[in-house]
Amino acid sequence: MEKMEHIIHEDQKNDRIDKAISSINEEWSRSQVQQWIKEGHVLVNGLKVKTNYKCSVNDQVEIIIPEPEELDVVAEEMNLDIYFEDSDVLVVNKPKGMVVHPAPGHSSGTLVNGLMAHCTDLSGINGVLRPGIVHRIDKDTSGLLMVAKSDLAHESLVNQLVAKTVTRKYKAIVHGHIPHDYGTIDAPLGRDTRDRQSMTVVDNGKHAVTHFHVIERFKDFTYVECQLETGRTHQIRVHMKYIGFPLVGDPKYGPRKTLDINGQALHAGLLGFNHPRTNEYLEFEAPLPAEFEELLLNLRNNH
Structure with a gap:
């Protein structure tokens, strides 16, 4: 087992202990940290605590990281x-x-x-x-x-x-009417401090760039193609929300009132790369799933 020590600073005063610990390492989820606390792997000033313990400045936190x-x-x-x-x-x-x-x-x-x-x-x-x-x-x-x-x-x-030499193009349907045909979103991404399972745009996040162009417009929705320049977690979903056009059906980043399609309308349709041994450029394209095609058809009919 690996041990790690952490001192609570002013900016973590009154935070719950599970939130404070999960902010130390972005690889640690809040639920994982809560399990460690329940199993006694977290000590504050030498004592076991509950997950809702409120931190004080200069608290000495010892984390015993269990073997995976x-x-x-x-x-x-x-x-x-x-x-x-x-x-x-x-x-x-x-x-x-x-x-x-x-x-x-x-x-x-x-x-x-x-x-x-x-x-x-x-x-x-x-x-x-x-x-x-x-x-x-x-x-x-x-x-x-x-x-x-x-x-x-x-x-x-x-x-x-x-x-950034791999070609990755995605098809997506987003809420709203994007007025311009082309755009580039250059906004750094990192963990949301309020929800460790989500990503958001943050000043000290990792460099993230998404290019997009409009394929088709409907009354309240837009059909777009997005090309990744970088590949961060949830990149397209977070970037499109950031500019005000969240993905249809997205349970995490989209609006509550959306089209019922059991998850975001996002399809990784084109992939290109150089073959590792021959260096020949290979490119593949997968058609839209039937559910995605049906959604587009319904939007066209309603439009």
Whole structure:
């Protein structure tokens, strides 16, 4: 187990202890920290506390970080929509509603479970929970993902993502009537201090850039294509909300009154990258899911 010490400063005075600790490291979720507190892994001034303990200035906090849960990720037969595959890389069209990789409490039914049944030679760089995974899309976002089958491919694809040479274009339907045809959103993203499960625009966040252009306008909605220059968590969803045009159906960043489509109207439709071994540029395009097409048809009919 790893130990960490933290002193409560003036800006954390009267904060709940679970909030104060989860703000130390963006990888620690509030629910995870609450579990540590309940299990006695957090001491304040040498004593165990409850999750609603209110912090005082100069409180000495000791955090005993438990060993990560070892998960046995089981291969599961799935009907995966494979667009390309060779000995180095695989491109798959992920359906809406599927989680990309397992996590504690959610160890089955993920894309990784299906990939492990489909092929045994996934890159091991990201460990047992995320073999072959070099980038992700959200559970309720559909579309294309590249998966590394060798360590050489993994390093190459990650380097291409860092160098911003991977082409990633998404189709989305947003609330509101975007008046201009083209736009670029350049706004840094970080964890929302009020909700550690959400991202928001913050001054000290990570650099994030999204380009968009309007495909079609309806009475109260706009159909757009967004191209990622960077790939931050929830980037398109947060950026479109930031400029006043949140995604239709988005349960986290959209308005309460929205179209009922069980999650955001967002599809990763185009993916392009250089092959890790041959350096040949490969580009793939996945059609809109039927539910997305039906939503567009309804908007056109109502319009």
